[in-house]
Amino acid sequence: MGCKWSLVQIQSPRPIPPFYGNPGAGSFQVTTSTNRPRILVTNDDGYDAPGIRVLAEAAVTCADVIIVAPDREQSAASHAITLNRPLRATRTHDGNYRVDGTPADCVHLALDRFTGGVAPDLVLSGINRGLNVGDDVVYSGTVAGALEGTLLHIPSIAFSAALDPAREIDYDSARSFVTTLVGEVLRRGLPAGVLLNVNFPAQAPRGVRITRQGTRTYRATAEERNDPSGQPYYWIAGADMTPTDEADGDHRAIRDGYISVTPLHADMTHRATMESLAAWDLGVESRGHA
Numbered sequence: 001m002g003c004k005w006s007l008v009q010i011q012s013p014r015p016i017p018p019f020y021g022n023p024g025a026g027s028f029q030v031t032t033s034t035n036r037p038r039i040l041v042t043n044d045d046g047y048d049a050p051g052i053r054v055l056a057e058a059a060v061t062c063a064d065v066i067i068v069a070p071d072r073e074q075s076a077a078s079h080a081i082t083l084n085r086p087l088r089a090t091r092t093h094d095g096n097y098r099v100d101g102t103p104a105d106c107v108h109l110a111l112d113r114f115t116g117g118v119a120p121d122l123v124l125s126g127i128n129r130g131l132n133v134g135d136d137v138v139y140s141g142t143v144a145g146a147l148e149g150t151l152l153h154i155p156s157i158a159f160s161a162a163l164d165p166a167r168e169i170d171y172d173s174a175r176s177f178v179t180t181l182v183g184e185v186l187r188r189g190l191p192a193g194v195l196l197n198v199n200f201p202a203q204a205p206r207g208v209r210i211t212r213q214g215t216r217t218y219r220a221t222a223e224e225r226n227d228p229s230g231q232p233y234y235w236i237a238g239a240d241m242t243p244t245d246e247a248d249g250d251h252r253a254i255r256d257g258y259i260s261v262t263p264l265h266a267d268m269t270h271r272a273t274m275e276s277l278a279a280w281d282l283g284v285e286s287r288g289h290a
């Protein structure tokens with residue numbers, strides 16, 4: 001076990017941070033270490049969710065790790081950051097942080113305050129309980145945690161796992177793939193503005209597919225109930241999901257039993273529509289190319 005990170009990647013000229021954890025069993029005790037890579041781990045299911053421990057355990061096989069995660073579930077928080085109230089962060093006995101904010105808050109705060117002024121080499125987010133495929137990506141706090149890393153110029157990966165009422169999440173398979181992928185990203189890097197969105201199938205994976213974001217969509221659903229005084233209240237439920245099944249899509253890979261790896265781009269521009277919009281009667285200034 002242990003990722004295959006080695007000499008190539010980090011001849012780090014940067015100072016050694018004071019904070020990252022070591023591979024101690026069960027806890028991620030703060031130590032000062034030599035020039036191992038540094039990995040920041042977050043999630044949206046909350047600090048106590050099991051998936052984040054799996055990421056941290058995989059990461060410490062080749063890196064110094066710090067966990068900065070929401071103190072409670074923040075699923076579907078998307079990329080919200082908290083501007084209208086102060087944020088509180090509680091330092092754990094092993095030197096990690098629980099934050100009363102969103103995943104994006106956690107990454108933002110960690111990079112400015114908890115990482116000793118030294119950017120980590122990688123941000124990992126997850127492992128989410130439940131897939132983040134298709135339209136989920138837009139709502140996902142897990143993906144947003146990774147995207148915040150990407151926006152702040154750090155290679156980042158989001159991980160999510162399918163839920164199956166018949167079985168537990170196969171964290172052993174997930175841990176093994178996380179270790180492999182972390183090693184590859186540390187060695188190869190990622191293009192600027194690009195993050196990886198990884199989804200694990202419910203069963204032991206048959207392999208790995210590189211996919212595109214599918215078009216799994218939700219119909220708007222909100223339940224209406226009455227409170228004790230008879231006033232209606234509403235509860236948004238995203239359960240009415242229609243997966244489409246593009247051959248190269250993320251959902252199809254999961255359905256076929258594969259680990260799905262989708263490169264996502266922070267630049268959401270749709271370039272083809274830029275061209276067609278230029279032909280609308282909007283008074284658009286011609287840029288001199290026909």
Ligand code: MN
Nearest residue numbers: 044045075128
């Ligand atoms: Mn979640």
